[in-house]
Structure formats: C-alpha cells, structure tokens
Amino acid sequence: MSELARFQSAFAEALTGDAAGLAPWLADASAEPRLAVYRNTVAKGCADAVAAQFPTLVRGVGEAWLRDAAVIFARGHPPVSASLADYGAAFPGWLADFPPAADMPWLPGLARIDWAWRAALFAEDRPALTARAFTALTPEDHASLGAELHPAAQLLWFDDGTPSLWQALQADDAAAGIELSPAPEGLLVTRPELTVLTLPLGSGGHAFLAACRAGRSLAAAGEAALAAQPDLALAALFPHLIGAGAFARIQTPRSDVS
Amino acid sequence: MRQGLTAGLSLKPPHFADALAAPGEGLWFEVHPENYMAAGGPRLAGLAAVAERWPISLHGVGLSLASDAPPDADHLADLRRLVDRFRPALVSEHLAWSRSGGSYLPDLLPFPRSRAALARISDNVARMQDALDRPVLIENPALYLPLQGHELQETEFLAELTQRSGCGLLVDVNNAFVSAHNLGYSAEAYLAALPAAAIGEIHLAGHSADLGLGEALLIDSHDAPVAEPVWRLYEQLIARIGPRPTLIERDDNLPPFAALMAERARAHAVLAREVEHV
Known part of the structure; x- marks a missing residue:
C-alpha cells in the first residue's frame, strides 16, 4: 500500500474518533485537537443533506433533533456519492429502529413521503x-x-x-x-x-x-x-x-x- | 481575460431569479456540479436559464483528485454530461481528497505532499481532463492541520502539477490567508511564489474563527463577507499577475443578492483598474 493510501486510511479512521494510526503524520501535540475541524465539517455536510432531504421531519421534530439523528445515522451509513442530494435513502428505514424515535411511530412514514417528494423533484x-x-x-x-x-x-x-x-x-x-x-x-x-x-x-x-x-x-x-x-x-x-x-x-x- | 469574464458570483437556487435579472459587464456565475447531477427538475432548469444569459463555471467539490485511486468513473461521466450541456467557461476542482473505502466524506481533506503523491495526483488530473476533453483549474486548499511527510512546498507542488498535467490554477486567496495563518507562514510569500501564467481564476471568500480554538484557528467557512486582509492580498496578486476571472464565493449564511453584488462590484473595480494599467 502506498504512503498516500496508508495516510488516507488512517485519516478516515481518525475522523471516526481513533487518531492513533495518524500519529506518524501529526507534527506535534497541537495537531490532534485540529482534527475536530474535519470531523465537524463531515458531520455538518451529512446533517445539511439529511435536513434538506427531509423538510417535513424538520417541521415535525425540530431541526436540532433531526440533525443530531442525522449525525448518528451517518456513522453507520456514510454517503457513497458526492451528489449529496442522493444521500438518505436508508434514513426512513433506519428511523424505524432508532430508539429515541420510538415514541414517534409516525416519523418513518413522514420520512418515506419526503424521500418520494425528493425523488419526484429530481426525476x-x-x-x-x-x-x-x-x-x-x-x-x-x-x-x-x-x-x-x-x-x-x-x-x-x-x-x-x-x-x-x-x-x-x-x-x-x-x-x-x-x-x-x-x-x-x-x-x-x-x-x-x-x-x-x-x-x-x-x-x-x-x-x-x-x-x-x-x-x-x-x-x-x-x-x-x-x-x-x-x-x-x-x-x-x-x-x-x-x-x-x-x-x-x-x-x-x-x-x-x- | 478569458471570454471577457471579470468578477462573478457563486450561485445558489434561491438567487436564480436575481441572477437572471442582474446587470453587470463581465458577470458570470459558478456552481458546484455535484448539486446538478440529477436526471431533471427545477434546479437544473434554473441553471439552464442562467446559463443562457451568463457564462457559467463548474467548480467541483467531490472528485477526490488527491485520492490514491483514479477518479470515480460515474462521477466523471456525470460531470461530462454537465460540461456538454452547459459549455462552462471554466471548470475546476480541488487539491484534496474526499473518498475513502467506498464512502464519500463531505470535506476537502489534506495529505502529505510527497513526490509519489504528486505523480498520482498529476495522473488523476490528466484523467479528469481526458474525460472532459478540456483543461481544468486546480484550487489550493484551506489547511488546518500541521502534517509531517511533506517533500514539497504547496506552491512547488502546484507548479509541478501544472507542468505535468497541463492544468491551470484556481487561486483561493482566502484559503491562502487561512492556511498561512493556521500553519504559520507568510501568505504574501505563498502567493508571490505561484506561477502567474498558470493562474486562470481567483476565489475570494469569508472566513471565521474556530468555535473551540478561537482566532488561533481560522475556518474557511464561506459564510461571511470577504475580510479586509484578503482584499489587500487580492489587490497585490492582481497587480502582479494582471486581471483574472474572480469569484465572490458564498455557500452559507446566504445574504440578499444585492449584498453579494456589492462585493462583486469591488472585485470588478480592482480588475478594471488593472486593465487600465495594462
């Protein structure tokens, strides 16, 4: 594996929380807290996309709740395409098994309709x-x-x-x-x-x-x-x-x- | 200057109607192609209307040219369709990566600038240009993290990249300012070291202090007006290299269109002044 590939693999790990593998490339102790900039930008990108795709959920549960849920969703279901308008197909189904949403059984259904609306928009x-x-x-x-x-x-x-x-x-x-x-x-x-x-x-x-x-x-x-x-x-x-x-x-x- | 372009604006769907009605000699608009990789719909139709009226620039954010792998073939095919449809005056991407193990990380990530990385990325840029059948511009990144393992300065890396691949440079003056501040070097010296002939576009954007680390770490947030020190660097750069198409880049905390046009007018005036000197 090339150095570039090893670095990128270690960096991607560091974005999910474990920065140990990145140590050979970090210049000094001031570096690690700065990884938070990248973690925050990646999380924001995913949350922005989910909030844009599911506007009725924003109305139903509030933007803060939805963005927090989106960040948790993104850990297990990161985007696979740079076209972020396509991101979130698995979100309605994931919400059905998301414990904090258990007292809102109507939430996954609303998400299905928002996703259908998005599909119609870009068809x-x-x-x-x-x-x-x-x-x-x-x-x-x-x-x-x-x-x-x-x-x-x-x-x-x-x-x-x-x-x-x-x-x-x-x-x-x-x-x-x-x-x-x-x-x-x-x-x-x-x-x-x-x-x-x-x-x-x-x-x-x-x-x-x-x-x-x-x-x-x-x-x-x-x-x-x-x-x-x-x-x-x-x-x-x-x-x-x-x-x-x-x-x-x-x-x-x-x-x-x- | 390329096809009469002076100062342009990044364009978001809420401003489509304003863009159609805008006055402005040399005006142009830039979009992220990733937001238009759809089969159809009003967003594409809105861009098509603007593209009939004004020159368009496609500024990619997701091709991941600094990956240790060739650019994604589907992404390149989608980009080619947009290039064929909109005939953009400018096409650009970043010196950064955003793809890892099948996932897309929505950010522009850094890497150690080794000679091996230069060879890999030069090849990736060449593949992009081959797929689009046109040259592209590559943008200097905003840096936050001091890394070990660099074999080349960023200015050397970019200059060699232009020679090896035939690409041009998109110089983001705000990124140069933010990176120099965050990693402790001179933005003036950085900009002075870039090869003038390769520079095909300039970006100007706002930044903000990091919420955690404060002014010690500036974030290329694109959510504020262009800062005064960035304007000064821009004026110095234009005085050195001559006028270039210049973009006011705004992605977040979107102000009224008129406020963006006012910033755009300031860049236009800098360019017009330089044209008179030439």
Whole structure:
C-alpha cells in the first residue's frame, strides 16, 4: 500500500474518533485537537443533506433533533456519492429502529413521503399524458393498451393516515400538534412540470396505479381498482389521475403480464 | 481575460431569479456540479436559464483528485454530461481528497505532499481532463492541520502539477490567508511564489474563527463577507499577475443578492483598474 493510501486510511479512521494510526503524520501535540475541524465539517455536510432531504421531519421534530439523528445515522451509513442530494435513502428505514424515535411511530412514514417528494423533484423531465390522448381511446384500446407512469411518479400506501399528517405539516401554522388517523391512505407524488404535486389516493386509485406500474392493461387496472374498492367511481378515476400528471404515455402492455 | 469574464458570483437556487435579472459587464456565475447531477427538475432548469444569459463555471467539490485511486468513473461521466450541456467557461476542482473505502466524506481533506503523491495526483488530473476533453483549474486548499511527510512546498507542488498535467490554477486567496495563518507562514510569500501564467481564476471568500480554538484557528467557512486582509492580498496578486476571472464565493449564511453584488462590484473595480494599467 502506498504512503498516500496508508495516510488516507488512517485519516478516515481518525475522523471516526481513533487518531492513533495518524500519529506518524501529526507534527506535534497541537495537531490532534485540529482534527475536530474535519470531523465537524463531515458531520455538518451529512446533517445539511439529511435536513434538506427531509423538510417535513424538520417541521415535525425540530431541526436540532433531526440533525443530531442525522449525525448518528451517518456513522453507520456514510454517503457513497458526492451528489449529496442522493444521500438518505436508508434514513426512513433506519428511523424505524432508532430508539429515541420510538415514541414517534409516525416519523418513518413522514420520512418515506419526503424521500418520494425528493425523488419526484429530481426525476427525468417528461411531458405528462394529456386528457385528449385518453379521450381518443376506444373500449378495445382499454383492453389492449396500458398507461406508463410518469418518471417522476411515486406511489405510496400506508396502513394509517400518514399522508394526511404529512399534508397538515406542510402548512405554516402546523405546530398545533401531531394527530395520526388510523384509516389507511395512499398518496401519489409526481411532477408533470417543474412543481411537485401530491394527490391523496384511496385503495382503488392506489390499486389502479400499481397495476399500471406493473405494466397491465387499462382494463385490467380498472378491474384491480374495483376489486380493491367496490364503490369506486371508475369512470372518473383515470381522468382524475391524468389531471394530476400521473402518466407519461399510453403504451402496449408488457408481454409478461396481462 | 478569458471570454471577457471579470468578477462573478457563486450561485445558489434561491438567487436564480436575481441572477437572471442582474446587470453587470463581465458577470458570470459558478456552481458546484455535484448539486446538478440529477436526471431533471427545477434546479437544473434554473441553471439552464442562467446559463443562457451568463457564462457559467463548474467548480467541483467531490472528485477526490488527491485520492490514491483514479477518479470515480460515474462521477466523471456525470460531470461530462454537465460540461456538454452547459459549455462552462471554466471548470475546476480541488487539491484534496474526499473518498475513502467506498464512502464519500463531505470535506476537502489534506495529505502529505510527497513526490509519489504528486505523480498520482498529476495522473488523476490528466484523467479528469481526458474525460472532459478540456483543461481544468486546480484550487489550493484551506489547511488546518500541521502534517509531517511533506517533500514539497504547496506552491512547488502546484507548479509541478501544472507542468505535468497541463492544468491551470484556481487561486483561493482566502484559503491562502487561512492556511498561512493556521500553519504559520507568510501568505504574501505563498502567493508571490505561484506561477502567474498558470493562474486562470481567483476565489475570494469569508472566513471565521474556530468555535473551540478561537482566532488561533481560522475556518474557511464561506459564510461571511470577504475580510479586509484578503482584499489587500487580492489587490497585490492582481497587480502582479494582471486581471483574472474572480469569484465572490458564498455557500452559507446566504445574504440578499444585492449584498453579494456589492462585493462583486469591488472585485470588478480592482480588475478594471488593472486593465487600465495594462
């Protein structure tokens, strides 16, 4: 191993706390306290990224709590890319097992929605499917064609009312308190143009989009939606989803599904 | 000066609209490409709009050229896409490392300036230039830690790096000031030793005292206006080497756009004065 590699390995160790290996390169006793500058900058970089990616958690638990959690998270899950807007994919799952968050069972769910919002924000730019393209379809087309989700579209389902709580926390006067409804809810997060949009979904709407995402035909997606929610107004659902920018285009269903 | 660039500003998304409306002869904007390595979205669209109006500089912070390994191929490919799309007037990176064992450490880390390190880093800079098909500028780092094992002064190291790789230099006058203060040498002598012909860009930024060690340790924090001693060093440097594209660099504690433009005007005036002398 080259001297440069040995130095860098020892320096990386020193950043996590054990500076013993760095001793051959430290000029004098004044050096070690100065390592704190680098430790602080690395920790700040990770905390800045997490705080930027999870703004609803900042509103829910306060910035100081979230940054402290992010620094602990970063010790076990350091960034792997210099593109720090991609950092934090594992954070929602990690929060579910983070003991200080145990009395906030709604926290990982809010984090999942923030991460979906981020994914929609940075997704590929594509025109969304228009209502006109849909009205041109015949009943035969419904059986033979499917709808490709927009590249920004993120589909989420919760066994509780996390989406409504997330929505409430977006308001400026959201400090009133955290109330989580027990009723299951779904959410579509997408970005047909430059602004990220969210659309609450019932079980029928969620089943419809899940079937589209799996590459099934419009007719099969409609059947899946009615099976999930028998009282669904199916005729209104597809135009409603088009209006929200859920789809990129009409396509032939994938051959491996029906 | 390169493509008529005088004084520029580092650009953050909250200032996109201001940047589009800004007046200013010779104005340009610099961004960190790592913040734009996305498939799409409003941030990229905002930069695209600014790039139609003004020259752009891509100032990398994460390629880790001082690693004992070649630069990350995916990172280089992402950077190439941005270079092809935005046709930047300037592209730069740091004499530092930030990658270790598969992890990215969001900082610009130091190393012992050995001859072996010079060979490795010259090769890494050449790989960067080959991947981008253009020369780049390499920035002197802010140093906090006295290290043993240096075989070359930083000015010698940078001068040799330019000769071996064909790169230019981005001279951060604030980094020179902060490093000289922290490690106990003369910033004037440091700047006087840099090869004038290689200098393609200058950075000016603010610093702050370390929270723990106080004034004994200055931090290159980019969260404050440029300090007066740094302005004086800058004026001396420009008097020696002539005008160069100069950036007011601000990353944190972002002030109103007008405050940055006022600092920018001061650098522009220094450059304009020097042009009259030439």
